Amino acid sequence: MNLNSVKAILQRRAQCGLLMGLAVLVSGSVLAQKAEQKAPSYPLITHTPYFSIWSPTDQLNAATTVHWSGKDQSLIGILQVDNQFYRFLGQNVKEYKTVLPTGLDVNDASVAYTLSEPAAGWQQPDFNAGNWKSGKLPIADNNPEARIKWTTDDIWIRREFDFKEADKSLLSLALRHDDNTVAYLNGKEIYRKEGWLEHYVNLDLSKTLEKELVKGRNVLAFHVRNTAGNRYFDVGLVREVKRENSQHVIRAKQTNVQVQAMQTIYNFDCGSVDLEVTFTSPLLLKKLEILARPVSYITYKVTPKDGKSHKARVLLSASSNIAVNEPNQEVKAAALKATGVSLLKVGTKQQPVLKKKGDDLRIDWGYFYVGADEASTTQSVTTSAYAGINEFTTGTLGTNTADVSGKTLSLNTCIDLGNATASNAAKGHMLLGYDELYAIQYFHTNLRPWWNRDGKQQFTNLMAKAEKEYNTVMKEVETEDQAIKKDLVVSGGENYARLSILAYRQSIAAHAIVESPGKELLFLSKENFSNGSINTVDLTYPSAPLFLMYNTELEKGMMRGIFYYSESGKWEKPFAAHDLGTYPLANGQTYGEDMPVEEAGNMVILAAAITKVDGNADFAKKHWKTLSIWADYLAKEGFDPANQLCTDDFAGHLARNVNLSAKAIVALRSYSMLAEQLGEKAVAQKYLKLAQSMVPKWMELADDGDHYTLSFENKGSWSQKYNLVWDKVLDFNLFPKEVYEKEIA
Numbered sequence: 001m002n003l004n005s006v007k008a009i010l011q012r013r014a015q016c017g018l019l020m021g022l023a024v025l026v027s028g029s030v031l032a033q034k035a036e037q038k039a040p041s042y043p044l045i046t047h048t049p050y051f052s053i054w055s056p057t058d059q060l061n062a063a064t065t066v067h068w069s070g071k072d073q074s075l076i077g078i079l080q081v082d083n084q085f086y087r088f089l090g091q092n093v094k095e096y097k098t099v100l101p102t103g104l105d106v107n108d109a110s111v112a113y114t115l116s117e118p119a120a121g122w123q124q125p126d127f128n129a130g131n132w133k134s135g136k137l138p139i140a141d142n143n144p145e146a147r148i149k150w151t152t153d154d155i156w157i158r159r160e161f162d163f164k165e166a167d168k169s170l171l172s173l174a175l176r177h178d179d180n181t182v183a184y185l186n187g188k189e190i191y192r193k194e195g196w197l198e199h200y201v202n203l204d205l206s207k208t209l210e211k212e213l214v215k216g217r218n219v220l221a222f223h224v225r226n227t228a229g230n231r232y233f234d235v236g237l238v239r240e241v242k243r244e245n246s247q248h249v250i251r252a253k254q255t256n257v258q259v260q261a262m263q264t265i266y267n268f269d270c271g272s273v274d275l276e277v278t279f280t281s282p283l284l285l286k287k288l289e290i291l292a293r294p295v296s297y298i299t300y301k302v303t304p305k306d307g308k309s310h311k312a313r314v315l316l317s318a319s320s321n322i323a324v325n326e327p328n329q330e331v332k333a334a335a336l337k338a339t340g341v342s343l344l345k346v347g348t349k350q351q352p353v354l355k356k357k358g359d360d361l362r363i364d365w366g367y368f369y370v371g372a373d374e375a376s377t378t379q380s381v382t383t384s385a386y387a388g389i390n391e392f393t394t395g396t397l398g399t400n401t402a403d404v405s406g407k408t409l410s411l412n413t414c415i416d417l418g419n420a421t422a423s424n425a426a427k428g429h430m431l432l433g434y435d436e437l438y439a440i441q442y443f444h445t446n447l448r449p450w451w452n453r454d455g456k457q458q459f460t461n462l463m464a465k466a467e468k469e470y471n472t473v474m475k476e477v478e479t480e481d482q483a484i485k486k487d488l489v490v491s492g493g494e495n496y497a498r499l500s501i502l503a504y505r506q507s508i509a510a511h512a513i514v515e516s517p518g519k520e521l522l523f524l525s526k527e528n529f530s531n532g533s534i535n536t537v538d539l540t541y542p543s544a545p546l547f548l549m550y551n552t553e554l555e556k557g558m559m560r561g562i563f564y565y566s567e568s569g570k571w572e573k574p575f576a577a578h579d580l581g582t583y584p585l586a587n588g589q590t591y592g593e594d595m596p597v598e599e600a601g602n603m604v605i606l607a608a609a610i611t612k613v614d615g616n617a618d619f620a621k622k623h624w625k626t627l628s629i630w631a632d633y634l635a636k637e638g639f640d641p642a643n644q645l646c647t648d649d650f651a652g653h654l655a656r657n658v659n660l661s662a663k664a665i666v667a668l669r670s671y672s673m674l675a676e677q678l679g680e681k682a683v684a685q686k687y688l689k690l691a692q693s694m695v696p697k698w699m700e701l702a703d704d705g706d707h708y709t710l711s712f713e714n715k716g717s718w719s720q721k722y723n724l725v726w727d728k729v730l731d732f733n734l735f736p737k738e739v740y741e742k743e744i745a
Contacts (some may be wrong), residue, residue, distance in 0.1 A: 042056075049512070051294055053073050061087050071321075074385065075318050076090040084248065085248045093385055094240055096202055099237040102328065104328055112134050115156075122156060141231040152226075153227075162217055173209070180227060200328060261505070262282055262477045262504070282296075283505060286550055288521075291508075295462065296433070297429050308422075311419055314417060315389070330348065331407065341371045343369055344412075352364060358582060370413050371433070371463045380398055381411055433459065442587075450521070503546075507546055516564070533581070534583040544609060575594070578594060598647055602667075604670050638667070644657075644660075651719070658701075658708055658712060668691040704717075706742065
């Protein structure tokens with residue numbers, strides 16, 4: 001099939017009211033604002049579920065940049081114009097000094113605890129807890145950090161400490177608890193929460209702590225009740241370190257922001273000059289080696305407004321939190337060189353490679369890199385962003401090049417842009433990269449990221465290559481950005497294009513690209529803010545149009561692991577699995593239950609879609625036995641589905657699901673098409689007739705006058721029958737025109 005045919009497919013998909021890729025919610029009123037583009041969050045660095053940095057506000061310098069999970073991953077940018085400094089990126093992150101260490105900070109954070117409900121007054125300073133057990137924080141059930149094992153519903157904890165400082169101001173409770181918690185200081189309640197803090201949080205209780213804290217002996221007491229999931233508790237005290245902002249640094253005025261498929265472009269008024277900052281993640285779907293290279297660019301362009309010449313320098317201060325899961329993890333940073341590039345590198349000391357799995361997690365293994373052209377670059381590592389900014393504004397940046405260890409370090413990179421003149425803008429760029437070392441565990445085999453699949457590559461060389469190819473890559477990105485926008489406008493109009501462009505990087509960067517032990521490409525998705533599953537089939541299904549449009553090899557890469565799971569005998573059920581595990585461990589389904597019709601239907605339909613786009617059935621042929629097992633299951637169980645989940649989780653468990661039935665019908669027609677392509681004429685006819693015979697029954701059982709129901713013979717119920725889109729996309733024409741007209745009306 002040629003590209004125009006694929007574009008026609010997308011046009012039909014758009015006309016059915018569906019968006020390309022994963023859903024992005026943006027209000028119609030925002031879309032109507034032609035003067036500016038707004039987004040729920042702005043993509044800056046987007047490569048994998050772990051290497052993903054966003055701006056959470058409309059103004060780039062109004063908030064700290066974050067990981068998609070919302071945890072701080074600070075980037076601070078400052079432009080120097082002559083002797084004036086402008087902050088255009090990020091915010092200064094709060095700094096804290098430890099007053100009372102948590103158990104994660106030290107190994108001797110002693111507490112008394114009991115698992116049986118204590119006598120009244122247990123939270124008071126003078127309570128006799130002599131018969132309580134003693135141990136050291138943290139407390140948890142199945143966490144390797146735990147020094148006290150906790151497996152009951154309730155636990156009561158007392159931590160005594162001496163406070164000797166005269167200053168009681170600016171104190172916060174450093175706390176992590178799972179689940180419901182009540183906290184007391186010297187017998188006074190200071191905190192109560194139904195729910196949990198899954199990660200360490202510095203709770204600003206400064207006024208309460210200042211009032212209740214005494215000089216000398218103090219007692220923090222807690223009752224924690226576990227209601228679901230894992231157990232965890234740790235506590236300490238920290239003090240915010242107040243810094244006076246440099247009088248030289250003022251906030252730049254943002255004048256515009258534009259989001260393209262692979263670039264986010266900001267414009268700022270910086271006094272006598274205009275600044276343009278472009279964040280580029282070159283996710284070129286047709287250029288696999290560039291797509292899989294985890295290196296982004298930040299480009300700076302300074303143009304005078306007054307016709308005069310102005311000297312320009314720019315600072316990027318990047319937090320080591322980009323390489324940790326929790327900000328109190330110890331890291332080590334170093335300066336190094338590659339061909340033509342000055343580099344800073346940071347990672348955790350512990351390097352627990354592929355030791356964690358789950359949803360709301362950041363990577364804490366591998367190394368984060370910042371680089372720039374060595375000819376115009378000075379770099380340093382400091383123990384805070386404030387220190388780096390101070391070095392920049394005082395002209396002392398670059399004096400610290402030794403290895404530095406600590407927590408929440410700042411990697412500071414300054415490039416001299418030279419003189420910006422009326423005829424020649426000052427320009428420069430930086431590179432940000434992440435070396436995961438190993439990206440995925442695939443059925444208990446650790447797999448390296450695609451760019452280093454043979455294990456012989458060095459990340460420093462990859463950064464040097466990305467620097468050398470900067471101009472070429474940027475031209476390709478600009479060309480492809482425009483082509484993507486044109487395709488989308490033609491397919492669905494301006495608003496459809498704007499929504500889909502917002503989804504582009506988000507959809508791609510929710511995957512890891514690795515090579516299987518069988519030397520095949522795997523493109524494995526992660527569920528974000530869901531249950532953290534890896535390679536979920538009902539995420540593969542809705543994101544398919546993007547990859548069918550631009551590179552079916554990636555679509556195949558989302559399906560190969562599911563095929564292998566069945567074909568290896570590891571998954572023995574007659575329908576496709578829901579997932580391969582919990583990211584980044586793809587060792588087998590971890591979701592609590594199956595979605596039989598949903599996932600079997602998805603896989604068969606997508607195999608047919610790949611066949612149509614590729615113009616051959618080679619991919620389906622390789623997995624024909626498995627596809628036949630799934631099609632046979634759908635033939636028996638798909639038309640009138642039993643009580644089960646589908647991808648519409650909000651509907652809950654549902655029997656006789658009309659939309660799920662439509663998926664089964666289209667999947668059976670898809671299987672017929674594949675059989676025809678593979679020369680299986682009798683099979684093709686059998687399944688064609690079966691699918692055709694189901695349509696009038698579907699219409700009869702689902703009919704509710706002016707629409708079709710949520711479930712068969714359930715009058716007064718409603719749902720969107722989006723699975724019918726493939727009947728149009730694949731030119732099956734199973735369902736008559738009246739079905740579409742009735743549903744759309």
